[in-house]
Amino acid sequence: xxxxxxxxxxxxxxxxxxxxxxxFLKPEPGKGLTFKEMQRQFNDWAKxxxxxxxxxxxxxKRWEMEMTLHTDAxxxxxDPAIYVQGAIQAANEKMRGSNARFSANAWYxxxxxxxxxxxxxxxxxxxxxxxxxxFHPTSTSTYFVGVAQGGVWKTTNNGQSWTPLTDxxxxxxxxxxxxxxxxxxxxYISVCDFEYIGSGLKINGRNNTHFGLGVYKTIDGxxxxxxxxxxxxxTQGDVSLIRKIMVNPANxxxxxxxxxxxxxxxxxxxxxxxxxxxxxxxDMVQDPGNANTLYAATGWVKNSNTGKAGIYKSTxxxxxxxxxxxxxxxxxxxxxxxxxxxxxxxxxxxxIAVDTDNGLHGIYKTTNAGTSWQIINPxxxxxxxxxxxxxxxxxxxxxxLMVDRNNRDLVFSxxxxxxxxxxxxxxxxxxxxxxxxxGPTLHGDIHFIEQQxxxxxxxxxxxxxxxxxxxxxxxxxxxxxxxIPWPTQWTNISNGMAITSxxxxxxxxxxxxxxxxxxxxxxxxxxxxxxxxxxxxxDGMDNYIDPGNNSELIGSSQYGNFYLHASNLPNLSPLSSSxxxxxxxxxxxxxxxxxxxxxxxxYVGFENVMKSTNGGLSWNKISNFPRGFNQSEICALAxxxxxxxxxxxxRRARLxxxxxxxxxxxxxxxxxxxxxxxxxxDSVYYTSMEADETDANTAYITIAGFLNxxxxxxxxxxxxxxxxISYNLANVPVNRVxxxxxxxxTVLATDFGVYVLPDxxxxxxxxxxxxxxxxxxxxxxxxxxxxIYITTFGRGIWATDLDVFVSGMRSAKVADAGIDLYPSxxxxxxxxxxxxxxxxxxxxxxxxxxxxxxxxxxxxxxxxVEYRQQLNVPAGLYFAKITGKKTYSVxxxxxx
Numbered sequence: 080x081x082x083x084x085x086x087x088x089x090x091x092x093x094x095x096x097x098x099x100x101x102x103f104l105k106p107e108p109g110k111g112l113t114f115k116e117m118q119r120q121f122n123d124w125a126k127x128x129x130x131x132x133x134x135x136x137x138x139x140k141r142w143e144m145e146m147t148l149h150t151d152a153x154x155x156x157x158d159p160a161i162y163v164q165g166a167i168q169a170a171n172e173k174m175r176g177s178n179a180r181f182s183a184n185a186w187y188x189x190x191x192x193x194x195x196x197x198x199x200x201x202x203x204x205x206x207x208x209x210x211x212x213x214f215h216p217t218s219t220s221t222y223f224v225g226v227a228q229g230g231v232w233k234t235t236n237n238g239q240s241w242t243p244l245t246d247x248x249x250x251x252x253x254x255x256x257x258x259x260x261x262x263x264x265x266x267y268i269s270v271c272d273f274e275y276i277g278s279g280l281k282i283n284g285r286n287n288t289h290f291g292l293g294v295y296k297t298i299d300g301x302x303x304x305x306x307x308x309x310x311x312x313x314t315q316g317d318v319s320l321i322r323k324i325m326v327n328p329a330n331x332x333x334x335x336x337x338x339x340x341x342x343x344x345x346x347x348x349x350x351x352x353x354x355x356x357x358x359x360x361x362d363m364v365q366d367p368g369n370a371n372t373l374y375a376a377t378g379w380v381k382n383s384n385t386g387k388a389g390i391y392k393s394t395x396x397x398x399x400x401x402x403x404x405x406x407x408x409x410x411x412x413x414x415x416x417x418x419x420x421x422x423x424x425x426x427x428x429x430x431i432a433v434d435t436d437n438g439l440h441g442i443y444k445t446t447n448a449g450t451s452w453q454i455i456n457p458x459x460x461x462x463x464x465x466x467x468x469x470x471x472x473x474x475x476x477x478x479x480l481m482v483d484r485n486n487r488d489l490v491f492s493x494x495x496x497x498x499x500x501x502x503x504x505x506x507x508x509x510x511x512x513x514x515x516x517x518g519p520t521l522h523g524d525i526h527f528i529e530q531q532x533x534x535x536x537x538x539x540x541x542x543x544x545x546x547x548x549x550x551x552x553x554x555x556x557x558x559x560x561x562x563i564p565w566p567t568q569w570t571n572i573s574n575g576m577a578i579t580s581x582x583x584x585x586x587x588x589x590x591x592x593x594x595x596x597x598x599x600x601x602x603x604x605x606x607x608x609x610x611x612x613x614x615x616x617x618d619g620m621d622n623y624i625d626p627g628n629n630s631e632l633i634g635s636s637q638y639g640n641f642y643l644h645a646s647n648l649p650n651l652s653p654l655s656s657s658x659x660x661x662x663x664x665x666x667x668x669x670x671x672x673x674x675x676x677x678x679x680x681x682y683v684g685f686e687n688v689m690k691s692t693n694g695g696l697s698w699n700k701i702s703n704f705p706r707g708f709n710q711s712e713i714c715a716l717a718x719x720x721x722x723x724x725x726x727x728x729x730r731r732a733r734l735x736x737x738x739x740x741x742x743x744x745x746x747x748x749x750x751x752x753x754x755x756x757x758x759x760x761d762s763v764y765y766t767s768m769e770a771d772e773t774d775a776n777t778a779y780i781t782i783a784g785f786l787n788x789x790x791x792x793x794x795x796x797x798x799x800x801x802x803x804i805s806y807n808l809a810n811v812p813v814n815r816v817x818x819x820x821x822x823x824x825t826v827l828a829t830d831f832g833v834y835v836l837p838d839x840x841x842x843x844x845x846x847x848x849x850x851x852x853x854x855x856x857x858x859x860x861x862x863x864x865x866x867i868y869i870t871t872f873g874r875g876i877w878a879t880d881l882d883v884f885v886s887g888m889r890s891a892k893v894a895d896a897g898i899d900l901y902p903s904x905x906x907x908x909x910x911x912x913x914x915x916x917x918x919x920x921x922x923x924x925x926x927x928x929x930x931x932x933x934x935x936x937x938x939x940x941x942x943x944v945e946y947r948q949q950l951n952v953p954a955g956l957y958f959a960k961i962t963g964k965k966t967y968s969v970x971x972x973x974x975x
Contacts, residue, residue: 103128103136106381114146115154119735130638134464135437135471137618140637141599142275144667148783148812152762154734157785185879186849187958187969189868189932190594191604193574194544195611201514202616204571205522205543205601207578207873210274212529212538212545213256215263219533223301224545225253227272228853228873229578233301235975238547238572240953242973243874243930244301246851250292251873257324259331264300267307267334267349269293269321274476274526276320276339276361276380291319294336296349307349309336323363327396328370335397337363337375344397356400359386361415367422367484367532371396374428374449376416379409381435388413390430392449405443405452407432413440419480421487422532429482429504431461431492433474438462439494442504457507462494464513464523466556473524477541481528483551484535491551493525497539499553508553510567518564521546521571524600542600544573575955577931579604581870582619582668586861588626588675595622595632596857596870597668603634615642621671625694627678633695639665639685643695658698659685666712666731674718684713688728688749701749704730711738715780717768722775724748727798729765729780740765742780744798755798760789767815769825779825783812791816791827806841808834817858819867822885828855828869846884849969850877876932883967900959903972907950911959911970915944926960927952950974 103124106112112120121139130136151157197204208227215221220237223244230245231253245251245268254273259265271291293310297303309321320339327333334345336352337360343352358377366372373393379386387409391400407413413432421427426448434440439462442455459467462474472494479493488503497510513523522543530537539546552566559565580599587593594606597619605614613619617636625631628645633654635641641654659665663685674680679694687702704710711733719725724747732740739761743752763784771777776797782790790805790813808829815828823838832847833855847855854872860881861868867881899912911925927936927950935957940946950957952974959970 103139106384112383114150114156115735118143118733122735134469135473137600137637140667141618147764148766148814150763150784152760152784152786154732154762185846185884185967185969186869186877187879187928187932187960188577188874188930189876189878190606191577191579191611191875192931192933193611194571195604195613197515198605198612198614199602199616201516202602203513203515203520203522203543204613205541206573206576207544207580207598207601208524208542209526209540209545209573209578210253210272211255211527212540213258213266214529214531216258216260217263219531222531222538223256223258223266224540224576225256225268226251226576226578226873227274228252228580229576230851230874231256231268231301232576232578234572234575235954238545238570239575240955241575241930242955243577243851244297245304248292248295248304249852251851251853252291254291254320255322255324257326257334259326260328261331265296265298265326265331265348266301267294267296267324267326267336268304269324269336269338270295271320273320273322273338276475291321293319294321294324294349307352308345309343309349309352322360323375325363325365325373325397329396333396335363335373342375342391342397342400355397356391358389358391362418364418364420366420366425368425372425372448373397374418374420375400376418376430378415379411379413381414384410386410388416388432390416390418390443390449390452403449403452405430406454407443411435415475415478416443417478417480419482419490421482422484422530424487427482427487427503429480429490431478431480433462433472433478436471437474437476438470438472439474442492444504455504457500457504459498459507461492461496461498461507464495466509467498467507477524477526479525479528479539481530481537484530484532491528491537493528493539493541495523495525497521497525497528499551501553508555509559509565510551510554511565511569512559517559519569520565521569522601539569544571544576544578546570547572575929575931575953577875578873579875580872581876582856582872583621584857584859584868584870584876585622585624585632586859586864586866586868587624587629588861588863589629590863591629592861592864593624593629593632594868594876595624595634596876597622597634597636599872603636605632605634614644620668623671623673623681623695625679626675628694631694633671633681635669635671637667639669639683641669641671641683641695645694645696654695654698657696658683658689658691660698661700663687663706664712666714668714670713670716672716672718674720674723676720677723680718680723682716682718682726684716684728686710686712686730688713688716688726690749701726702728702743702745702752704743704752711740715765715768717770717778719770719775719778720772721770722746725770725775725797727768727770727778727780728752729768731764732762734762742768742798744778746775746797753798755794758801759792760786762786763789766813769816769818771818772820779816779818781813781816781827783814785810785812791825804836804841806836806843808843814855815857817860819881819885820860820862824885826858826867828858830854833858833869849971850874879969880962880967883962898961898966898968898970900970900972904975905972907952907974909948909950909959909972911940911946911948911961913944913946921963921966923961923963923966926962928958928960930956 211225230251232241252272255269257267294307322338324336341354342356361378362376375391379388415433430443432440462472463469483489490500498507524542527540537551554565582597584596592608602613603619620635623633631645681691683689689698714731715729717727729742769779787810792801825836827834834843857870859868897914923940925938961968
């Protein structure tokens with residue numbers, strides 16, 4: 080696939096926020112909010128609000144943090160073309176491998192290997208957000224899911240194992256999957272994350288950061304993907320969020336898709352498209368008994384005053400549409416609408432409507448196929464997070480609706496939780512709750528509920544993954560409050576999908592192999608060397624593992640809520656009281672760093688720098704930076720290992736208050752600090768800092784956003800001056816900088832992969848071969864285990880061997896040396912072929928690793944040119960890691 084051509088023709092940014100009804104955002108009538116205005120309104124509200132007792136704000140902050148990393152020098156969303164050019168450059172570099180030292184794919188997954196053991200104490204575990212599911216038309220054990228940040232995944236054994244299908248797409252955000260019912264090897268996907276539609280569809284004439292590529296298509300079951308013509312339709316500045324796609328079972332050349340920019344139809348299998356309705360669409364469903372009959376829901380976005388809420392109907396597979404008389408307020412009251420048709424009686428159609436607080440406005444229902452509608456108030460707010468008595472919710476982010484295939488009056492809704500009605504939506508009873516307070520449950524934030532049309536099994540997609548039940552039952556609050564568990568029995572079938580979105584990672588510096596990593600909406604993951612657990616809830620953020628005591632670690636959730644796990648303390652102990660006695664504001668991801676030359680010495684950045692010398696048991700403030708209502712938080716820290724008195728700290732820019740970023744350095748342990756910002760860009764976000772391990776005057780800082788050529792800076796004189804070492808890097812956010820321990824290399828984690836700069840050179844080398852095309856968020860080293868780890872935002876944790884990584888930088892001889900693995904796909908039987916003459920002189924170690932990082936097979940290979948291997952493993956994607964004295968290779972292969 081030629082990404083240069085396709086990106087130039089196809090790429091536009093999508094909008095990305097589903098918080099338009101929240102109390103902290105108040106646009107002027109008839110106007111949208113700029114990003115800086117949204118930040119300022121939230122910050123002002125948060126300063127006066129106890130966030131620990133307030134609901135429905137966290138997903139705004141998740142979006143706001145991602146947006147902050149993708150702004151221009153004015154603090155507003157950057158021109159989409161900038162990201163396009165960066166993606167072009169990175170994708171082409173990766174495809175060619177033109178400046179990479181590894182000719183082999185060096186990276187392999189390491190976890191999480193399964194849904195973790197739950198040690199959070201209150202919330203259901205999860206792996207990552209899944210947006211949608213699509214069933215194979217003839218094989219009930221085969222289905223596909225669309226992951227928010229991790230692509231399309233396929234199972235052929237009813238969820239026992241999974242295979243990713245879209246790792247080579249330039250963007251792997253998926254919102255819908257449509258399968259040709261007459262030819263299942265043909266599929267269409269919506270490449271975007273539609274769940275973040277919302278505020279500021281256009282902010283200052285530019286679209287937000289949750290971008291999309293329109294509709295892509297495969298004709299070989301997902302082995303290869305190509306853009307359809309609908310993507311070409313999006314080249315004139317229109318948003319590219321596509322909500323739903325359908326294929327006509329009577330004529331597979333007829334395809335229909337809808338989204339923010341309208342309703343489109345194609346008569347030539349996606350080659351060309353015609354816009355037939357110019358409205359903002361939020362949903363589309365099909366009459367199960369008559370494929371030509373479709374219903375579609377439009378919506379209104381409060382913050383941008385965009386769109387009109389309503390319901391449309393077509394009886395000719397979308398060629399023409401009629402606006403139905405529903406009495407739904409077009410603007411000012413109803414935002415999102417989700418539809419469901421009763422399979423047993425298609426005259427029954429339900430529509431759940433979201434109000435301006437993202438809670439339930441009401442449920443609209445027709446019993447005569449849309450001729451007339453009634454609005455129902457069921458007496459409970461099924462979109463709020465608790466027992467239905469509160470207001471608000473997250474309906475513009477998570478919303479689902481399903482009617483049982485055999486009972487037209489049995490309706491299920493999804494918001495934060497699942498509710499069900501047995502009387503046609505007149506009343507609702509609880510089915511699940513996002514906490515474990517009432518027994519076994521499923522993860523909160525429900526995005527999709529679908530019933531397998533043949534088996535009747537019900538599948539739920541949510542922020543934690545994919546769940547299945549064969550008997551979806553209603554519960555009641557009286558029984559739940561009496562300790563009787565929910566009656567529905569769920570099976571979590573997310574094992575086998577490496578789809579976690581991680582922020583930060585730490586590893587033990589010894590051979591125990593311990594790892595701790597913070598994940599979006601799925602807590603802090605902990606690997607004890609044998610198994611994975613989640614150890615505290617919320618969004619997992621920065622963390623630390625004690626290198627000497629194998630029972631001590633620190634994890635955190637948003638805004639700097641740190642917890643310590645130690646052998647002399649019960650479970651997890653909050654550090655808030657001793658760590659932050661002045662109740663200073665912390666960043667969304669509050670930075671935590673350690674000085675490993677002084678065991679137990681830690682630093683945390685709030686508005687000031689806090690220091691501990693006893694592993695986190697007690698803390699002291701060592702800076703006196705300006706504080707106040709409009710001051711900023713520390714976003715990056717670095718502690719020198721060469722001089723224990725040297726610490727670097729960066730405070731973020733707050734352009735919503737006209738505050739620029741500032742970087743400080745202390746050389747006397749915090750008694751005094753020097754402003755060393757001069758020479759650095761100060762209007763964008765500082766993502767990380769790193770101090771050289773042998774020279775306290777040498778440090779590095781990385782920058783997010785889209786200031787072309789201003790990504791990485793280095794000082795060699797303690798900040799008296801800075802050198803721009805961005806060199807050939809694309810105009811892409813840089814998320815992390817690290818120095819390889821004991822080596823002369825600088826490593827970057829970016830939105831488009833991993834880059835390395837050897838000292839004394841001026842060319843960053845793309846070292847992303849073998850990685851899926853997802854954001855790389857952090858880098859970590861464990862020299863004792865010879866590992867370099869990276870976290871991705873949507874595809875879990877990956878690793879490569881550190882000595883091979885370094886040796887490969889010095890010499891291309893440490894490569895795959897022409898090793899072949901064939902065939903792929905295979906049935907578990909494959910051949911490894913080595914160049915003639917090599918294997919007689921060397922022994923190779925073979926490890927076969929599955930997609931989650933689990934080693935499923937080991938063998939020693941000696942003295943042959945060809946080795947035939949037979950594995951008894953489930954279908955899926957596997958990695959054959961071959962290691963020799965001067966050879967290293969990781970070969971991907973698929974087992975079908």
